[in-house]
Every structure is written in structure tokens, then in C-alpha cells.
Amino acid sequence: xRKIRLADYRPPAWMIEQVRLDFDLAPRATRVRARIAFxxxxxxxxxxxxxxxxxxxxxxxxxxxxxxxxDQQALSFDAEGLTVPAAALPGDSFTxxxxxxxxxxxxxxxxxxxxxxxxxxxxxxxxxxxKITYYPDRxxxxxxxxxxIEAAAADYPVLLSNGNPGATGGLPGGRHFAEWHDPHxxxxxxxxxxxxxxxxxxxxxxxASGREVELRVWVRPGDEDKCAYAMDALKRSMRWDETAYGRxxxxxxxxxxxxxxxxxxxxxxKGLNIFNSKYVLASPETATDADYERIExxxxxxxxxxxxxxxxxxxxxxxxxxxEGLTVFRDQCFTGDERSEPVxxxxxxxxxxxxxxxxxxxxxxxxxxxxxxxxxxxxxxxTVYEKGAEVIRMLRxxxxxxxxxxxxxxxxxxxxxxxxxxxxxxxxxxxxxxxxLSDFARWWSQAGTPRLSMSEDWDGGTYTxxxxxxxxxxxxxxxxxxxxxxxxxxxxxxxxxxxxPTRVLELREAEQAFRFEGLxxxxxxxxxxxxxxxxxxxxxxxxxxxxxxLAHDIDPFxxxxxxxxxxxxxxxxxxxxxxxxxxxAEALGRLLADDSLDPAFRALALELPGEDxxxxxxxxxxxxxxxxxxxxxxxxxxxxxxxxxxxxxxxLRARMAVTGPYSPDAGAAGRRALANRCxxxxxxxxxxxxxxxxxxxxxxxxxxxDRIAALAVLVHADAPGATPRLDxxxxxxxxxxxxxxxxxxxxxxxxxxxxxxxxEALTGHSAFEWKNPNRFRALIGxxxxxxxxxxxxxxxxxxxxxxxxxxxxxxxNPQTTARVAGCFETWRRYEPGRQALMRAELERxxxxxxxxxxxxxIVERILG
Ligand code: HT7
Ligand code: ZN
Numbered sequence: 050x051r052k053i054r055l056a057d058y059r060p061p062a063w064m065i066e067q068v069r070l071d072f073d074l075a076p077r078a079t080r081v082r083a084r085i086a087f088x089x090x091x092x093x094x095x096x097x098x099x100x101x102x103x104x105x106x107x108x109x110x111x112x113x114x115x116x117x118x119x120d121q122q123a124l125s126f127d128a129e130g131l132t133v134p135a136a137a138l139p140g141d142s143f144t145x146x147x148x149x150x151x152x153x154x155x156x157x158x159x160x161x162x163x164x165x166x167x168x169x170x171x172x173x174x175x176x177x178x179x180k181i182t183y184y185p186d187r188x189x190x191x192x193x194x195x196x197x198i199e200a201a202a203a204d205y206p207v208l209l210s211n212g213n214p215g216a217t218g219g220l221p222g223g224r225h226f227a228e229w230h231d232p233h234x235x236x237x238x239x240x241x242x243x244x245x246x247x248x249x250x251x252x253x254x255x256x257a258s259g260r261e262v263e264l265r266v267w268v269r270p271g272d273e274d275k276c277a278y279a280m281d282a283l284k285r286s287m288r289w290d291e292t293a294y295g296r297x298x299x300x301x302x303x304x305x306x307x308x309x310x311x312x313x314x315x316x317x318x319k320g321l322n323i324f325n326s327k328y329v330l331a332s333p334e335t336a337t338d339a340d341y342e343r344i345e346x347x348x349x350x351x352x353x354x355x356x357x358x359x360x361x362x363x364x365x366x367x368x369x370x371x372x373e374g375l376t377v378f379r380d381q382c383f384t385g386d387e388r389s390e391p392v393x394x395x396x397x398x399x400x401x402x403x404x405x406x407x408x409x410x411x412x413x414x415x416x417x418x419x420x421x422x423x424x425x426x427x428x429x430x431x432t433v434y435e436k437g438a439e440v441i442r443m444l445r446x447x448x449x450x451x452x453x454x455x456x457x458x459x460x461x462x463x464x465x466x467x468x469x470x471x472x473x474x475x476x477x478x479x480x481x482x483x484x485x486l487s488d489f490a491r492w493w494s495q496a497g498t499p500r501l502s503m504s505e506d507w508d509g510g511t512y513t514x515x516x517x518x519x520x521x522x523x524x525x526x527x528x529x530x531x532x533x534x535x536x537x538x539x540x541x542x543x544x545x546x547x548x549x550p551t552r553v554l555e556l557r558e559a560e561q562a563f564r565f566e567g568l569x570x571x572x573x574x575x576x577x578x579x580x581x582x583x584x585x586x587x588x589x590x591x592x593x594x595x596x597x598x599l600a601h602d603i604d605p606f607x608x609x610x611x612x613x614x615x616x617x618x619x620x621x622x623x624x625x626x627x628x629x630x631x632x633x634a635e636a637l638g639r640l641l642a643d644d645s646l647d648p649a650f651r652a653l654a655l656e657l658p659g660e661d662x663x664x665x666x667x668x669x670x671x672x673x674x675x676x677x678x679x680x681x682x683x684x685x686x687x688x689x690x691x692x693x694x695x696x697x698x699x700x701l702r703a704r705m706a707v708t709g710p711y712s713p714d715a716g717a718a719g720r721r722a723l724a725n726r727c728x729x730x731x732x733x734x735x736x737x738x739x740x741x742x743x744x745x746x747x748x749x750x751x752x753x754x755d756r757i758a759a760l761a762v763l764v765h766a767d768a769p770g771a772t773p774r775l776d777x778x779x780x781x782x783x784x785x786x787x788x789x790x791x792x793x794x795x796x797x798x799x800x801x802x803x804x805x806x807x808x809e810a811l812t813g814h815s816a817f818e819w820k821n822p823n824r825f826r827a828l829i830g831x832x833x834x835x836x837x838x839x840x841x842x843x844x845x846x847x848x849x850x851x852x853x854x855x856x857x858x859x860x861x862n863p864q865t866t867a868r869v870a871g872c873f874e875t876w877r878r879y880e881p882g883r884q885a886l887m888r889a890e891l892e893r894x895x896x897x898x899x900x901x902x903x904x905x906x907i908v909e910r911i912l913g
Contacts (some may be wrong), residue, residue, distance in 0.1 A: 374437020
């Protein structure tokens with residue numbers, strides 16, 4: 050397969066003035082007529098170039114230029130598209146018309162135009178549009194679109210596309226049509242079409258300048274009572290973008306459609322966002338607090354793309370972080386503002402470490418802006434998204450809030466309607482703030498997680514903090530240069546009071562010393578406050594200092610981090626044959642009882658590191674991970690806390706009970722999170738009272754958060770109360786696939802010896818429609834990444850099960866297969882026995898003769 054390289058980028062030879070598309074929808078044979086006004090790109094010099102159009106799996110019906118039919122022999126076709134030779138082009142501007150036929154019903158890849166439960170829908174990012182018609186399918190070709198959709202009125206009463214609505218009407222033979230016009234030039238990846246039986250949850254929004262916008266959330270009949278939260282989140286997002294960034298919406302309508310078969314979370318198509326139904330539909334009985342929060346943040350993310358992604362898009366797919374990193378950063382800030390900033394920061398860092406650090410430390414490591422790829426769909430990664438967002442956050446830290454806002458204002462003003470690069474974005478920061486950011490730019494080009502180490506010196510009045518940075522080699526990048534690292538640091542006095550408030554130290558060299566003078570006593574440093582840079586901080590601390598920071602740091606992130614470091618240190622000691630000090634549970638007990646602390650924060654502070662995180666910690670210290678030892682250490686720690694804090698946990702759980710009707714707001718969700726954390730620890734101590742409490746909670750719950758939390762602790766403990774409740778759950782929700790996904794996941798993540806066999810049995814259950822990505826991820830995906838005991842079973846049954854299913858899904862849906870295959874990326878972290886078993890499965894997958902380009906690229910890179 051061909052490698053695509055950033056260095057090979059060339060501007061498009063032909064630009065587009067105007068696109069007109071006519072769709073005649075039919076499941077097995079949809080006709081697409083495209084009328085495209087091309088104009089030669091003035092930037093491209095030399096003789097008139099050929100017209101190259103991308104196209105995949107299209108049946109060519111006919112084409113003309115300026116109305117003159119083209120002889121098919123005049124075109125050269127290949128598997129990736131067609132070329133019209135320059136000699137067949139009449140001049141520097143002309144109109145290309147082409148008719149193609151496509152087969153949405155057999156399109157199981159869920160890319161291009163496909164059918165999801167009898168609903169036509171599209172997914173065009175990154176390169177799906179070429180499966181609809183021949184087109185220069187690249188983001189730097191932008192055009193206004195007019196679309197006419199024709200279909201059978203009874204089967205497809207609702208016909209939607211991007212932009213504002215135009216004419217509609219009936220047609221002979223029970224057919225009807227609708228037209229849509231999107232005046233904003235856009236790349237083809239933002240094109241969308243939906244047709245089906247849908248109902249709208251409607252509302253309105255008045256923008257800051259008085260524009261009236263009609264809002265619609267489209268769902269299947271029967272789901273209309275589950276859209277209110279998504280709509281509310283949309284309105285709050287629209288207001289937030291006006292307030293925080295001065296960005297208004299720019300069409301008469303904004304629509305969201307919920308689709309059941311979808312490869313990712315959602316898609317920001319201009320004016321017509323398409324969502325995985327999992328991230329739209331919510332009711333207290335069916336969705337958890339975490340689901341509500343996720344819906345809110347995804348609705349916001351896709352809406353924010355309207356400016357960061359759509360109005361200003363990417364020049365090429367190497368610049369993906371330009372829209373994704375920036376938009377993730379924007380949605381993180383939105384959630385922080387709407388809920389709790391510290392809790393959101395901790396959640397985001399947990400995710401960053403779990404996904405991005407893992408990626409950065411393994412064979413799939415790549416820069417935030419990659420320099421080459423085989424399959425672009427494989428580069429929608431945690432590095433591009435989450436580390437991309439961290440880079441924007443660091444920029445804001447370095448230039449300050451005002452500088453950041455000025456730079457973004459300039460970016461919107463200078464580049465509206467353009468397809469941009471990271472360099473153009475950076476230039477806006479330099480021009481708006483006067484700062485030279487050339488060294489900082491390494492964050493976009495250099496892969497790997499920097500390791501930050503520190504040493505301290507105290508001379509009786511001056512405290513010197515020496516920081517060192519070093520980034521380990523990553524595939525294709527053996528040597529690394531120092532990065533500009535903002536290290537937010539505060540100093541705490543021996544009494545716990547803040548001695549020196551937070552200051553951003555700019556580490557630019559491999560080693561640098563920072564002096565703090567005139568101090569009355571030796572301070573305890575709180576380093577990397579708010580997790581001011583995506584680095585690993587290596588710091589030797591004793592338990593007493595960890596407990597001190599856990600008790601006193603005014604920075605909530607570092608307070609949480611101190612607790613996390615404490616737990617990691619104890620787990621490592623246990624793995625090495627040590628014991629659990631009583632001081633640990635005492636320190637957590639004090640934190641637990643501190644009602645001045647947000648319950649959501651306390652819930653996070655009571656959580657132990659995950660097994661995958663511990664494997665990473667073992668490897669960072671030069672060892673190889675033994676999944677059994679890690680599991681046993683964490684189990685013992687939970688049981689210890691459950692025993693030592695038993696009464697306090699039960700009391701706190703009772704105090705956190707939320708009364709009144711369910712509300713997904715952050716306050717109520719935080720109380721439930723803390724109560725359920727207490728319940729999980731109580732169950733870890735395995736007392737009859739704890740079992741009774743979990744059973745009673747399941748039986749009496751009026752919301753999914755409490756019900757599924759109780760079910761999970763029972764199932765994961767293989768408790769006698771689990772089976773009847775699993776059965777009751779199944780019976781109650783057998784009509785709702787999104788809820789059954791939870792039923793599958795709860796079982797798939799149970800850390801039991803025979804987990805692989807249990808999951809294998811579940812693959813035969815009617816709830817497991819394996820071709821649906823949500824179902825596949827709920828069972829196979831969550832087993833692979835959420836069940837270390839099952840996946841890493843010493844006999845290899847877990848690895849085998851996952852590999853079998855990847856091989857089965859690959860010909861049907863390569864994108865989802867490649868994504869789930871990432872579960873094998875950590876194979877080199879494990880002890881030799883596990884390594885050999887994982888490697889054998891990877892080799893078995895790689896040997897499959899017709900493996901997709903997506904999965905082949907991932908598996909071969911993992912094997913190295
Ligand atoms: N920009 C989108 C990324 C995306 C995608 C979404 C759904 C299905 C397939 C997809 N391929 C790429 C989503 C986002 O980041 O907002
Ligand atoms: Zn995005």
C-alpha cells in the first residue's frame with residue numbers, strides 16, 4: 050500500500066466554483082448526478098493539467114463536459130478514480146457532469162452513502178465522498194453545494210442535506226423531492242445526506258446579532274422523548290461559543306440526526322451533524338450520568354467545529370489536529386465552565402494517560418501532526434485529538450488568556466473560508482502576541498511523551514528547583530530535541546499554607562534551574578499544577594509528603610495526583626511482595642470526610658489506578674508487567690480500603706443519597722458518583738451488608754446510573770445476587786439496543802477467570818448484532834480494553850477470542866476493526882509468555898489473505 054507524505058503535498062490543479070448534486074435514492078441502486086463547475090487553480094503553474102477525480106466502487110454511467118458527452122474511452126479509470134486528460138478539457142473553466150450508480154444497501158463499511166435500519170445516511174470524513182461520486186476528494190477544495198434528493202415518499206418521508214432548505218414537492222409514482230442549499234464553501238468531507246422515517250424535536254435559538262435559527266434533533270419515531278438533553282446542550286454550546294469566542298452560527302437551520310450504525314461518535318457536517326444515536330438519546334431510565342456528560346460534550350464538540358473545522362478547515366489530512374486538537378480543547382473548556390473545572394481536568398488527564406500516553410509509549414506513536422500515513426482513518430487518534438488539545442492548552446498557558454483570545458480572533462478574521470495549516474495557525478499566535486513560537490512548534494512534530502525529572506536544593510532561604518527533560522525515542526524518531534514545557538509550580542509551607550503562588554516556569558532546555566528566594570522555611574513543591582504539560586513527572590517522594598500534598602495542595606489536580614501517586618507506589622510495593630501501610634487508608638479517610646470538597650472530586654480521589662495504567666508504571670521503571678500480579682495487588686488494595694473504611698463508606702454513601710426526581714446536573718451526578726464509589730469499595734470487602742446494599746440499590750433504582758453501578762459491582766464480584774438481576778435487566782430492556790450494550794459491557798468487563806468463555810457465549814446472544822459498531826465495541830471492545838483478567842488470561846483464550854472477532858469483522862467494517870485492533874498495541878509491555886501469545890495472534894491476523902488496508906496498517910505497525 051502506498052504511503053502518503055506531508056512533504057509531497059501539492060496544491061490542487063483544479064478548484065471548484067459550484068457543486069450541484071441530484072440523488073435518486075434506492076437501496077440497491079442510487080443514481081447520483083453531479084454537475085461541478087471547475088476552474089483552474091491560479092496557484093498551479095505550467096501547462097494545463099489533467100483533471101484527476103477520486104472515485105471508489107462507483108458504477109460509471111456517463112459524463113459530459115460543457116454539455117458535450119464524453120466517450121468513456123477518453124477517460125482513464127483505475128481503482129482509485131478517473132483521469133480526464135488535459136487534451137479533453139476545453140479551457141481553464143468548464144462544467145463537468147457525471148452520473149454514477151451506487152449500492153448503499155451492501156455498504157457495510159459505513160462510509161459514503163449507506164443504510165442504517167432503512168435510513169439513508171452518509172459519512173464522508175475523511176474520504177467517503179469519493180464513494181458517492183467522482184470528485185477531488187481533498188479538504189483544500191471547497192465549494193458551495195446545492196443538493197436535490199428524490200425518493201419514495203412513504204419509505205423516506207424526511208429528506209435532509211447541508212445548509213438551508215429550498216423547494217420541496219410531490220412527484221409521480223409516490224415519490225417526492227427536497228432541495229437544500231449550503232452557501233458556505235466546504236470540502237466534500239463535510240457533505241451529508243439523510244433520508245428516512247424520522248421525527249424532529251424542535252426548538253429555536255436567537256444569535257447575539259439577532260439571527261433566528263431553527264434547531265432540530267431528528268430521531269426514529271418513539272425516541273422523541275429522549276432528545277431534550279441533546280437540544281439543551283446544543284443551545285448552551287451556541288451561547289458559549291458566542292461568549293467565549295465571539296462566534297455566531299451562520300445558517301437558518303442547525304440539525305442533528307441520530308443514526309444507529311455509526312463508526313465513531315458524531316460528525317460535524319455543515320448544518321447537518323450526524324450522531325451515533327448513543328450520543329443523542331438519553332432518559333433517566335436509560336442513560337447514566339456519564340452518558341449525559343458525554344452527550345453534552347459531543348454535541349458541543351461537533352457544534353464548535355462549525356468555526357474550527359468548517360469555516361476554517363484543514364489544508365490536508367496531516368493538519369487534522371488543527372481542527373480536532375483545537376475543537377477538543379474548546380469542548381473541554383465548555384464542560385469545565387458548565388460543570389466543574391478541576392473535575393473535568395482530572396477526567397481529561399486520566400483519558401490522556403490511558404489512551405495517548407499508552408499510544409505514545411508504544412509502536413503506534415506518532416507526532417500530533419503526522420508526516421506520513423497509509424490509511425488516514427487510522428490517524429483519528431488520541432495523539433491527534435487529546436495531545437493536540439494539550440498543545441493548544443499549553444499555548445494558552447504561555448501567551449495568557451488575553452493573548453490566546455487575540456490570536457484566535459486573528460485566526461478567524463484572517464482565514465475564514467480557507468483550508469489552513471498548523472504554520473498559519475501558529476503565525477496568528479506570533480502576530481497577535483509578538484512571541485516567537487518556533488521552538489514551541491516541536492510539540493506538533495515530535496512524537497513521544499517527555500519525561501520530566503526534578504531535583505531540589507534548599508540553602509536555608511533559597512529553594513532551587515532543577516528540572517530536566519528527556520523524550521524517549523519513538524518509531525522513526527531516534528533522537529529528540531528539548532521542548533518548551535510550561536511547568537506551573539507553587540510552593541507550600543510546612544504548615545500547609547501557600548508560600549509562593551502558582552508561577553509558570555518555562556523549561557526550554559534539557560536542564561534548567563529555577564530559584565525562589567527569601568523563603569522562611571523549606572517548602573514542599575507542587576509541580577505541574579493543573580497538569581500544565583503532557584509529560585510524565587518522575588519524582589521520588591516519601592509517603593508522608595504524598596499524604597501532605599493530598600491534604601494541603603490548593604491545586605485540586607495536584608491534590609488528586611498526590612493520591613494517585615500514593616496508590617501507584619503502594620501497588621508497586623505489593624507487586625514486589627510488600628504490604629499496605631495503614632497511613633494510606635487513614636489519609637483517604639480524612640479526605641473522604643472533608644465535606645468542603647466536591648463529592649465528584651472525592652469520588653475521583655477514591656479511585657485506584659487501572660490495570661493498564663499499572664502495567665505502564667511497571668514498564669516505566671524498567672520491568673515487564675505481570676497482569677496477574679497487578680490484578681492481585683489492586684484487588685488487595687480495594688479490599689483493604691473496604692475493610693479499613695467500612696463504616697465511613699457506608700455512612701458517606703447514605704449521606705450522598707440524592708432525593709427528588711433525577712437530574713443529570715453536575716452536583717447530583719457527583720453525589721451519585723461518590724455514593725457508588727463507596728458501594729464498590731464496600732463490596733470489595735465482601736460483607737453480607739455490602740451485598741444487600743448493592744442488591745437493594747439495583748432493585749430500587751429509579752435511574753440508570755445507580756442501577757448499572759449496582760449491577761456492575763455484583764456481576765464483577767460474581768455475587769449470587771448477580772444472575773437474577775442480569776436476567777431482570779435483560780427482560781426490562783430487551784427492546785432497547787443501547788441499554789443492552791450496557792448489559793453486554795457489564796458482563797464483558799467482569800474480571801473473572803473464565804471471562805473469555807463467558808464473552809464467547811454472549812457472542813451467540815441475540816443482543817449481540819456484531820455488524821453494528823456499538824454492539825461490537827460493547828462486547829468485544831470493552832472485553833479487550835476493560836477486562837485485563839480476561840484479555841490477558843494466561844492460556845491466551847482472551848487474545849484468541851478478540852483476534853477471531855477482528856478477523857470476522859474486518860471484511861465487513863475495516864474502520865472499526867482497525868480501531869479495536871489497537872488493543873494489542875501494548876504487547877511488548879508484558880512478561881515473555883503473554884508477549885508470545887499476543888504476538889502470535891497479531892501474526893495470525895497479519896497473515897489473513899484479504900485483510901483490509903486499515904487493519905493491515907495497524908497490525909503491521911504494532912508488530913514493528
Ligand atoms: N470529525 C469527525 C471525525 C471522523 C468521523 C466521525 C464519524 C465516523 C467516521 C469518522 N471519521 C472521522 C468527528 C469529530 O472529531 O468531531
Ligand atoms: Zn472533532
